[in-house]
Amino acid sequence: MTKETLDEGRTDTLLEMEKIVAEKDAALADIQKQFDALKDAAKQIAADFDNFRKRTEAERTKEGERAAKNLLLRLLPLCDHFSLCLEHTAHHDEFVKAVSLLYSQLVTIMEDAGVRQISALRQSFDPRLHEALMYVPSEKEDNIVVEELQKGYLLNDIVLRASKVKVTRKVEG
Amino acid sequence: MAKVIGIDLGTTFSAVAFMEGGKPVIIPNAEGERTTPSVVFIKGDERVVGRLARNQAIVYPENTVRSIKRHMGEDFKVSLDSNDYTPQEISAMILQKLKTDAEAFLNEKVTEAVVTVPAYFTDAQRQATKDAGKIAGLNVLRIINEPTAAALAYGLDKGKDHTILVFDFGGGTFDVSVLELGDGVFEVKATAGNNHLGGDDIDDRLIDWMTNEFKKQYRIDLREDKVALQRLKEAAEKAKIELSSKTSTSINLPYITADKTGPKHLTAELTRAAFESIVADILEKLKDPTLQSLKDAGLSSNQIDKVIFVGGSTRIPAVQRIVKDVVGKEGEKSVNPDEAVALGAAIQGGILKGDVKDLLLLDVTPLSLGIETLGGVFTRIIERNTTIPTKKTQVFSTAADNQTAVTIHVLQGERPMAGDNKTMGRFDLLGIPPAPRGIPQIEVMFDIDANGIVHVSAKDLGTSKQQKITITSSTNLTEQEIEAMRKEASANEQEDKKRKEDADLLNHADTIVYSLDKALADFEGKVDKQKLETLRQKGDDLRKMIAAKDYGAIKTKTDELQKLLSEAGTELYQQANKTEGQQDQTKGSDTMDAKYKMDGA
Secondary structure: OOHHHHHHHHHHHHHHHHHHHHHHHHHHHHHHHHHHHHHHHHHHHHHHHHHHHHHHHHHHHHHHHHHHHHHHHHHHHHHHHHHHHHHOOOOHHHHHHHHHHHHHHHHHHHHHOOEEEOOOOOOEOOOOOEEEEEEEEEOOOOOEEEEEEEOOEEEOOEEEEOEEEEEEEEOOO | OOOEEEEEOOOOEEEEEEEEOOEEEEOOOOOOOOOEEOEEEEEOOEEEEOHHHHHOOOOOHHHEEEOHHHHOOOOOOEEEOOEEEOHHHHHHHHHHHHHHHHHHHHOOOOOEEEEEEOOOOOHHHHHHHHHHHHHOOOEEEEEEEHHHHHHHHOOOOOOOOEEEEEEEEOOOOEEEEEEEEEOOEEEEEEEEEEOOOOHHHHHHHHHHHHHHHHHHHHOOOHHHOHHHHHHHHHHHHHHHHHHHHOOEEEEEEEEEEEEOOEEEEEEEEEEHHHHHHHOHHHHHOOHHHHHHHHHHHOOOHHHOOEEEEEOHHHHOHHHHHHHHHHHOOOOEOOOOOOOHHHHHHHHHHHHHOOOHHHOOOOEEOOOOEEEEEHHHEEEEEEOOOOEEOEEEEEEEOOOOOOOOOEEEEEEEOOOOEHHHOEEEEEEEEOOOOOOOOOOOOEEEEEEEOOOOOEEEEEEEOOOOOEEEEEEOHHHHOOHHHHHHHHHHHHHOHHHHHHHHHHHHHHHHHHHHHHHHHHHHHHHOOOOOHHHHHHHHHHHHHHHHHHHHOOHHHHHHHHHHHHHHHHHHHHHHHHHHHHOOOOOOOOOHHHHHHOOOOEOEO
16 A cells, blocks of 8 residues: 555545544534523423412412311301300300300301211221220220210211220130 | 322431422321321231321230331341241332322322432342332332432522532431532532431430430439320420420429329420530530531631522421521521421422423512502502412502592502502503592502503593503612612501501591591481581591591591491481481582592692
């Protein structure tokens, strides 16, 4: 091989390599462009999500206030009636009648709001609904609620407050 | 990508959180609660964890275990239902419950977690915790210190190096830790505390106080009555919570008991001061460990840069005061103290999973942005704390008839009047076709890009003519300047509110005068002359008042005029009905409703 052909060969390789580099550069620039575009889009979505979350939180607070307001509006008459009740304590029988009326009024309001009493007495003890405060040994039955110490309530399907109960525990006789 | 959960495996309560869109979120359990009692019940094949286990603990004490965390890493076995369990196994049941509830909430399988432990846990205790995770089917990516997690929840891993005191006072334990942040890594410099001191002791003390008071008065011991005791427990907790925000509370427990003489009620007033003296010795016990932690860290109180609160009992103002007395700094309490540790564990999980957050560092606008509108009012377009990039548009109109140009005065700040805020830029939109005020529609758009550069444009929707401005200086304000502006806004809140109301009043009066002028032309010949004259007279009066800015009189006069106008309007329509067939339309009400806010150019 002469010197000329060697140089020629080198130039060819060099040109070839330069071409490859230029192609890679162009491809890289393209990828960079796509990357920047995707990054911008991701940022936009992330910011939108963040603002959405902030707005949702603010709306939830407002929603909570509205719900409380609606319930409180229904409680106000009860408050009025209680104060009337206290102005007329002289007649005992009437007073008792009024208090029992007020109680049923309150129960109605709670029922309308989705509150239900948990039944406990003589039921099988269910830790999802009942909280045992004490137990009595029994030779006959196990895990039965024999006394309801405090009433429990459900709000729709959620336990608002478990019933506080006394249950039996079977002992071998 | 599978989600990593962060778990605060606590002595009395546990909690779990995950990362959603770069922020940690608590996962509620199957019972709908945000924390789960660390109580386990085992009977035969039945394993119950949480509230359900606690609810039956009294009946089956030999099947129930609580506070297993106190035995982690010990050579200890708990015997339940004639089987022996290691603390790892019991802890695994709690972790399993948290995992299952998280899976139900996220609707996907969870296999990886970050679990927290107290800073003083030894290697053996940490290993035991890790093993518990394994038994529960969780790959514990990392065990991190509870105070470190809390610091992460407060975002204290960012920014310059500093020293933090974490004050953790929960239901049953008290821990103080001193952390040092260097190169983004927390190092625990010292820990101190009391393993058997917590909010429950405070409740017990309150119950003692109530029963003692009752006994003094009626010679009846309520402690012997389980039902009464339960009610007292609830009342104690309620009183404690109320006294965190109020200075006194009433305890009312009607028909708490009865004797031969009849039913008895428990009624008592408890002031915050009295409450603090009842629990004084408990509060006193918080001081020494706090001082000890500083001493062990080799720091004086003025070397502590930040104090953060963890644990529900830190909500008690007296507890916060003690920390302030000892450390000389107000504690931070912006994160829910019951949830901070779990939230921080979730953040750590995000970091370990290479959360893309760093790539997408999102910023917020530190101050509100908006424009000046009629009467020098600042109308916000983008509220402060909005995450950027963001875009918002609002449509405005002209303030005067045949107004052909508007000036868009761009401002930032929190004060309701434009003059009190900082001008960012100003430009004119010209060439609006002549039209009555309120008719042209000018759409103003604020677009803040990811670099915080604000682009504001105004476009006349009628002609599509547009003008815009780009403001790059919005980020030039230093943090101190921003803080100063916010403080100024809250300091002037009352006064600013009044000024804004005055400006609104003036704008409203101006609208009424404007519609009066329009209406008078329509009313001519159709409404009683004398009435028209009165209207004209009253309008002139109001105009004078507006010029003199006599706010008190403007209000009454505006209302009066509005009433008269509407009466005249009614009369006009009645007339029109009488002379049916004649075309007799009026545009009066249209102009009344038009909203024009834009400041005239």
